[in-house]
Amino acid sequence: MKKLTILFPLVLLIVSCTHGTPATDPSVISSRSAEWDTALNNGDIDALAALYTDDARIMPPNAEMASGTDAVRDAFGGMIESGLISSLTSVDISVSGNVGYNVGTYVLTAGDEQVDVGKFIETWVRGDDGLWRISNDIYNSDLPVEPPKPSMPMTHLVITHEVEDVDTWMAAWRGEDSRHKLFADNGAAHVHTFSSPDNPNLTGLVVAVKDMDALNAMLVSEEGQAAAAADGVRAETLTTLVEIK
Numbered sequence: 715m716k717k718l719t720i721l722f723p724l725v726l727l728i729v730s731c732t733h734g735t736p737a738t739d740p741s742v743i744s745s746r747s748a749e750w751d752t753a754l755n756n757g758d759i760d761a762l763a764a765l766y767t768d769d770a771r772i773m774p775p776n777a778e779m780a781s782g783t784d785a786v787r788d789a790f791g792g793m794i795e796s797g798l799i800s801s802l803t804s805v806d807i808s809v810s811g812n813v814g815y816n817v818g819t820y821v822l823t824a825g826d827e828q829v830d831v832g833k834f835i836e837t838w839v840r841g842d843d844g845l846w847r848i849s850n851d852i853y854n855s856d857l858p859v860e861p862p863k864p865s866m867p868m869t870h871l872v873i874t875h876e877v878e879d880v881d882t883w884m885a886a887w888r889g890e891d892s893r894h895k896l897f898a899d900n901g902a903a904h905v906h907t908f909s910s911p912d913n914p915n916l917t918g919l920v921v922a923v924k925d926m927d928a929l930n931a932m933l934v935s936e937e938g939q940a941a942a943a944a945d946g947v948r949a950e951t952l953t954t955l956v957e958i959k
Contacts, residue, residue, distance in 0.1 A: 740807035743814050743838050746846050751802050757794045763787055766848045767839060773852035775832075776859075799823045802834075812840040820853065832856045868903065869926055870957040874918040878946030880909055883917055886945045896941060900932035901925030 746765060753762035763786045771781045772789045780788070793800075804818040815837050822830040834853035838846045877883040887893045887907050897905050903922045910916040923929050932938045942949065 740809055740814070742846055743807050743809060743816050744804055746838070747802060747804060747816055747818075747836075750848075751800055754790060754793060754798075754800045759787055759791050759794055762790055764847075766851070767841075770848055771850045773850070775854040793822070797824055798829065809838075814838040814840075814846070830855050830857060867959075869923045869959075871921040871923060872918065872955040873921060874916065874951075874953045876913075876948045876951040877915050877917050878948070880914040880917060883945045883947070884909075886941070893941065893945070896932070896937075897921065897929070901928030 750762060750765050753759075753765065763783055766783070766786045768783060769781055770783075770786060771779055772785045773779045774789055799822070801821045801823075802818055803820070804816055806815075806817040808815055815835065817833075817835045819833050820831070821828060832853060832855040834851065836848045836852075837850040839849045840846050884907065887905075894905055901924050903924050905922075906920045908918040908920070910918075921929075933942075
């Protein structure tokens with residue numbers, strides 16, 4: 715009886731420790747991951763943010779690491795506002811005690827269009843309330859990064875012509891919807907206007923051109939010809955000089 719009396723408290727201690735050990739079933743994380751997917755696709759940023767710890771670290775592609783609830787809302791609120799739909803697939807989930815991880819892939823769509831496909835890894839922690847939350851989230855695209863488009867070399871033109879009335883011509887170059895906008899919409903980045911002090915009706919332009927083809931097409935189009943006529947440009951006096959490089 716003395717031996718049994720000694721062993722009995724030890725048995726209680728073992729049972730007690732075993733009962734307090736957190737579950738190691740990976741389904742506890744896979745079910746929470748499914749909640750993440752549902753929250754994003756339902757546009758519920760509050761439910762999504764609740765799946766993260768208060769100091770969670772977010773590591774998105776092509777951006778600095780950020781932490782906290784505001785960082786979570788910023789990262790995924792933008793996706794929600796863009797109407798993106800997510801589909802997550804876990805490929806490896808592991809749980810040990812109060813810590814686990816989830817490795818998987820994602821697909822983002824907008825309507826019928828697939829806009830991104832990539833992979834992610836999350837670390838999860840079990841809180842004092844027994845709920846599992848993401849403490850670290852890193853994700854990046856499988857799509858290649860597009861190289862920056864080379865800037866087109868700028869060409870400068872000097873255009874001179876006479877006009878019927880310099881005030882009428884200058885009025886066309888002033889205001890919100892002026893000829894500056896017409897030229898800018900058709901390959902001309904900047905236009906400076908000039909007038910001769912000796913002959914005010916002798917006017918000129920210095921034009922910085924990004925797309926010469928677009929500008930030429932506009933000048934010979936019905937819109938361009940109508941604009942020149944409305945501005946009183948005397949077509950027979952027009953002279954164009956092209957920058958020599």
